[in-house]
Each structure stands twice: as structure tokens, then as C-alpha cells.
Amino acid sequence: MKRNVRQRIDRIVLLLSLTGITCAGIVLAGLTRPETTTHLPQGPVYGASAAPLYDPPEDNRPDGNSWALYLVNALNPLDKDYAPTLEKVRGYQVDERIAAALEDMLADCEAAGLSPMICSAYRTQEKQESLFARQVEKQKAAGLGEAAAVTAAASVVAKPGTSEHQTGLAVDLCAKDYQLLDEGQEDTPEYQWLCANCAEYGFIVRYPDGKSDVTGVIYEPWHFRYVGRAAAREIMADGLCLEEYLSRA
Numbered sequence: 423m424k425r426n427v428r429q430r431i432d433r434i435v436l437l438l439s440l441t442g443i444t445c446a447g448i449v450l451a452g453l454t455r456p457e458t459t460t461h462l463p464q465g466p467v468y469g470a471s472a473a474p475l476y477d478p479p480e481d482n483r484p485d486g487n488s489w490a491l492y493l494v495n496a497l498n499p500l501d502k503d504y505a506p507t508l509e510k511v512r513g514y515q516v517d518e519r520i521a522a523a524l525e526d527m528l529a530d531c532e533a534a535g536l537s538p539m540i541c542s543a544y545r546t547q548e549k550q551e552s553l554f555a556r557q558v559e560k561q562k563a564a565g566l567g568e569a570a571a572v573t574a575a576a577s578v579v580a581k582p583g584t585s586e587h588q589t590g591l592a593v594d595l596c597a598k599d600y601q602l603l604d605e606g607q608e609d610t611p612e613y614q615w616l617c618a619n620c621a622e623y624g625f626i627v628r629y630p631d632g633k634s635d636v637t638g639v640i641y642e643p644w645h646f647r648y649v650g651r652a653a654a655r656e657i658m659a660d661g662l663c664l665e666e667y668l669s670r671a
């Protein structure tokens with residue numbers, strides 16, 4: 423029993439050291455190694471449930487062809503006939519292959535005393551078209567001409583056919599008491615926990631701060647993308663975006 427406790431604490435310390443690099447604001451101070459208690463340290467660490475970590479079915483060494491590493495961005499539109507099999511997690515549809523990992527991550531975040539929620543998940547082409555059109559109108563109302571409005575809209579909402587949400591592999595997650603999808607999300611304990619732990623469930627912060635010139639998308643501390651655990655660990659530990667990872671692999 424004592425040995426199990428020590429192993430668990432060691433695992434938490436390892437996770438913190440792996441993930442702390444890329445997540446500003448994580449407080450490592452005060453972390454102790456109790457010998458006789460199973461209490462876990464407070465803060466954004468792996469959940470208190472101590473359940474086995476999700477083991478993704480495809481957790482192989484990524485070769486760029488894995489379904490979990492499907493790259494969709496402005497330059498790499500979705501295959502027209504791409505049609506993931508969907509499964510609902512907390513009322514939202516996602517690719518069925520990531521459903522268990524997503525549910526485990528949310529449940530463990532809750533077990534750590536936090537309140538994460540899904541704001542957006544799988545979107546159809548039609549839904550993306552309507553979101554994009556609405557954003558173009560917003561930009562035009564702010565005074566931009568048609569072409570400039572389309573360009574400005576594309577930096578906020580992906581053009582239809584180029585959104586990761588159409589893959590079913592991405593979700594927008596927010597704190598229940600801060601449901602705005604803006605940079606303030608990064609200050610919530612929910613985001614900090616997710617940022618620190620998402621890689622262990624196979625997820626990454628897909629559009630990190632300072633990578634807009636590579637991703638073509640603004641910093642989004644709410645958009646999480648499933649890539650499989652091996653890739654996620656490397657991406658989060660090294661502070662990469664998916665494009666950089668795939669060009670490295």
C-alpha cells in the first residue's frame with residue numbers, strides 16, 4: 423500500500439515535470455511527498471480518482487498517417503467524403519474513437535474539484551458554413567469590405583471544409599463559471615488543469631500562444647484536439663503545434 427502511494431506520487435511529480443514546461447502559471451511550490459497519506463496535492467495535477475490512464479487504441483509511434491494525426495487547416499481541407507462515426511459525450515457528438523478519452527479527462531478534471539464543460543464539438547459542413555457567414559457579417563458590420571471581411575473572419579472561424587470541428591477530433595472546453603471563448607479562459611483553473619494533463623489523455627492545446635503564423639488561427643486556450651497520447655506528450659512537452667510536430671516526425 424505504502425509502495426502504491428509512493429508510485430502514485432512519483433507519477434504525479436513526473437506528470438508535473440513533463441507538462442509544467444508549457445503551461446505558465448502552474449504552481450509547483452508546496453508539493454510534498456507524504457509517506458503515509460493518499461491525499462493528492464492541490465492544483466492542476468492528474469485527477470484524484472487515480473483511475474488507470476486511458477490507453478488509446480492507436481497509441482503507436484505516429485507516422486503522419488494515423489487517423490489521430492489527421493491534419494486539417496486552411497491549406498489542408500477536409501476530404502469531402504470524410505464521415506467519422508460519431509458518439510455522444512455529455513450531449514455533444516465526437517468521433518467515437520476519442521469518446522472514452524474525452525470522458526475520462528473531463529471526469530478526472532471534475533475529480534480534482536473543477537467544473538469543465540464542453541462548449542462545442544463535432545460540426546457538420548452546414549453548421550460551419552453558417553458560423554463562418556455570421557462571422558463575415560460581423561466583420562462587415564465593423565466596416566470591412568467583402569474580401570477583407572472574409573480574410574478577417576477566417577482568422578477567427580475556420581472556413582467551411584477547413585475546421586477541425588468537422589473531423590470530430592476537436593472540442594472546445596471551458597470552465598462552467600467562465601463560458602466566454604476568449605483569452606481569459608487561460609486563467610481558469612479548469613484550463614490550467616486541462617493544459618497540464620490533456621496529453622495524458624491524448625489531447626493537445628491545438629492553437630497555442632505565439633503559433634498563429636504557423637497554424638493560421640488565433641491563440642485559443644479552449645480548443646483541444648485529440649492526437650493520441652504519444653504525439654500529445656511530445657507536442658505539449660516541447661511546446662509545438664501540430665503542424666510543427668508533423669513536419670518534425
Ligand SMILES: [Zn+2]
Nearest residue numbers: 592593594645
Ligand atoms: Zn474549437
